[in-house]
Amino acid sequence: MxxxxxxxxxxxxxxxxxxxxxxxxxxxxxxxxxxxxxxxxxxxxxxxxxxxxxxxxxxxxxxxxxxxxxxxxxxxxxxxxxxxxxxxxxxxVGRDVTVPGNKVAVTDGKAQMSFDLADAADTVKLEVLNGAGAVISTQDLGAMKAGNQNYTWDASKSPETANLSFRVTATKNSNPVSTTTLMHDTVKAVSTTGSTLQLDLKNSGLVDYDKVRALG
Missing domain, CATH: 1.10.287 (Helix Hairpins)
Structure with missing residues (x-):
């Protein structure tokens, strides 16, 4: 520490x-x-x-x-x-946090992904991409309400499980709905730069403390 x-x-x-x-x-x-x-x-x-x-x-x-x-x-x-x-x-330090980001971590054949919808959506599509940016999995999630959403992806049959990312697109009445992808990460250390407090995360590097959406 x-x-x-x-x-x-x-x-x-x-x-x-x-x-x-x-x-x-x-x-x-x-x-x-x-x-x-x-x-x-x-x-x-x-x-x-x-x-x-x-x-x-x-x-x-x-x-x-x-x-x-x-x-x-x-x-x-x-x-x-x-x-x-x-x-x-x-x-x-050592705890899991949720911050804005789009990286996918596969554990025991599954990956937990989260995102935030600015408004209710008629259709929501989640895509998993490999390190080259190619889509390797597409999930149609249907209609969803506004706010924070969670999705567990079964990666047991995926040909790739490393260096993955994801994106979410949503529409309402054919109009795009703003989305924010979120990721789960682990705090390695705490750093202060001037008056800014930052967390050093395992996968995301330095992130401002006020960007943390949730603990655990």
């Missing part, structure tokens, strides 16, 4: 940029206060700043500082959430 790609700072719970952002907010406030003091020292004695002006400017810097602090807090929480999500996703 590979943990090296998880950038988690357990001692501080902060993202690497939090300290720099806090320093920047403090510098901004310090510069503002210096400018305000200089303005008061060099004001026209015959026309001095009134209390309302000073109060307004102080309120403005407090507002800016408060917004900056809130932004830093949100970014820190976001970083901690991403780290928690990465750690929790480690429990997926």
């Amino acid at each position: 590979d943990y090296t790609s998880l950038n988690v700072n357990s001692s501080t719970g902060k993202t690497p940029t939090t300290a720099a952002q806090s320093s920047g907010a403090a510098d901004t406030q310090d510069r503002f206060l210096k400018l305000l003091v200089a303005q008061m020292q060099n004001q026209d004695p015959m026309n001095p700043m009134d209390n309302a002006q000073v109060t307004t400017q102080l309120a403005q810097i407090q507002t800016v500082t408060g917004v900056g602090t809130l932004n830093n807090s949100i970014q820190s929480l976001s970083g901690q959430f991403q780290q928690m999500q990465a750690l929790q996703s480690v429990s997926l």
Whole structure:
């Protein structure tokens, strides 16, 4: 199990940029206060700043500082959430997931295939293709409702069982229905790239975590 790609700072719970952002907010406030003091020292004695002006400017810097602090807090929480999500996703290693894809894995003479229909269809056709892209099996599945569908293909009599893929075509009233082919795969490792959490799958390689449709 590979943990090296998880950038988690357990001692501080902060993202690497939090300290720099806090320093920047403090510098901004310090510069503002210096400018305000200089303005008061060099004001026209015959026309001095009134209390309302000073109060307004102080309120403005407090507002800016408060917004900056809130932004830093949100970014820190976001970083901690991403780290928690990465750690929790480690429990997926070794588990099966369903993701968009069209590869066919034959086990004990059978292959489980899934697909999603955007709308109900009058006719649905599933085709299994070999590595060269030639159709080696065609299954007419008839009418099907919208949503996720599963089909078990009997590959015991198929001349080929390796490097297979499948495609699904569907129509409703002679109009094409959008389909998304899905495949079952096994999680080998978890990886983080910037703010993106990815799963390293046995057959599909790296897939974004949010592409996972189902577990098991």
